[in-house]
Amino acid sequence: xxxxxxxxxxxxxxxxxxxxxxxxxxxxxxxxxxxxxxxxxxxxxxxxxxxxxxxxxxxxxxxxxxxxxxxxxxxxxxxxxxxxxxxxxxxxxxxxxxxxxxxxxxxxxxxxxxxxxxxxxxxxxxxxxxxxxxxxxxxxxxxxxxx
Amino acid sequence: xxxxxxxxxxxxxxxxxxxxxxxxxxxxxxxxxxxxxxxxxxxxxxxxxxxxxxxxxxxxxxxxxxxxxxxxxxxxxxxxxxxxxxxxxxxxxxxxxxxxxxxxxxxxxxxxxxx
Numbered sequence: 001x002x003x004x005x006x007x008x009x010x011x012x013x014x015x016x017x018x019x020x021x022x023x024x025x026x027x028x029x030x031x032x033x034x035x036x037x038x039x040x041x042x043x044x045x046x047x048x049x050x051x052x053x054x055x056x057x058x059x060x061x062x063x064x065x066x067x068x069x070x071x072x073x074x075x076x077x078x079x080x081x082x083x084x085x086x087x088x089x090x091x092x093x094x095x096x097x098x099x100x101x102x103x104x105x106x107x108x109x110x111x112x113x114x115x116x117x118x119x120x121x122x123x124x125x126x127x128x129x130x131x132x133x134x135x136x137x138x139x140x141x142x143x144x145x146x147x
Numbered sequence: 148x149x150x151x152x153x154x155x156x157x158x159x160x161x162x163x164x165x166x167x168x169x170x171x172x173x174x175x176x177x178x179x180x181x182x183x184x185x186x187x188x189x190x191x192x193x194x195x196x197x198x199x200x201x202x203x204x205x206x207x208x209x210x211x212x213x214x215x216x217x218x219x220x221x222x223x224x225x226x227x228x229x230x231x232x233x234x235x236x237x238x239x240x241x242x243x244x245x246x247x248x249x250x251x252x253x254x255x256x257x258x259x260x261x262x
Contacts, residue, residue, distance in 0.1 A: 013171065013172045016171070038233065042204060045170075045204055046204065046205055049171055049204070049205075049206070053171075094241065095241070095242050100242060100243070100246065101212055101215075101216055101246070102209070102212070103209040103210070103212055103213040103216075104205070104206070104209045105209075106205040106208055106209065106241055107205040109205075109241070110204075110205050110237075110240075110241075113240050
């Protein structure tokens with residue numbers, strides 16, 4: 001069975017907080033562990049911050065859209081802004097020595113660290129980022145590692 | 148929970164007790180202003196006690212890095228105290244764990260500052 005809920009949000013930090021807390025709530029309802037809930041919520045927060053700051057540039061006329069979809073085997077969260085688009089290939093590596101001490105640039109890195117799959121799509125105008133966390137993936141990986 | 152920062156002096160070291168969330172917006176600004184004020188007052192031995200910090204996002208991590216750099220550029224030292232597991236893990240995956248001087252005992256942390 002699939003459950004889907006979506007929100008249209010203003011380009012504000014309050015909306016970022018809303019997207020984050022909703023993510024935690026949906027992840028908890030989907031049965032993810034507390035650690036996974038925390039990580040999923042942080043990934044959503046980082047994606048929402050990117051949508052508000054870098055995508056929509058805090059333009060009050062622009063919205064961003066968050067959809068949470070729970071299936072039998074995954075939580076799929078889609079965040080879409082109305083900005084100029086993003087090329088994920090040109091995002092600097094925050095772990096590179098020349099970037100390590102920079103005061104920003106770690107958001108997408110953390111999203112990738114915390115989710116199982118991350119996809120970007122330009123949607124004219126804007127960027128859509130899809131975050132996927134599989135139910136039980138962590139356990140499966142742990143099992144493989146011990147074999 | 149909003150971020151709070153209060154300072155106290157221990158043997159020439161300024162301990163900043165922080166609590167709440169260091170995230171984009173208010174939390175990051177409070178940290179930035181607290182460190183900026185201390186540096187402006189010539190207090191260059193700073194110990195950030197993060198024991199009651201429940202959450203840090205990428206903006207908060209960036210703010211910690213900026214604080215570290217700004218204190219060091221003024222000839223001072225900034226150390227971190229009492230990381231929660233979540234904050235510890237974040238600094239590990241961002242490869243910043245070895246950049247910061249991280250302590251888990253306040254007395255030893257204070258003794259580790261140059262006299």
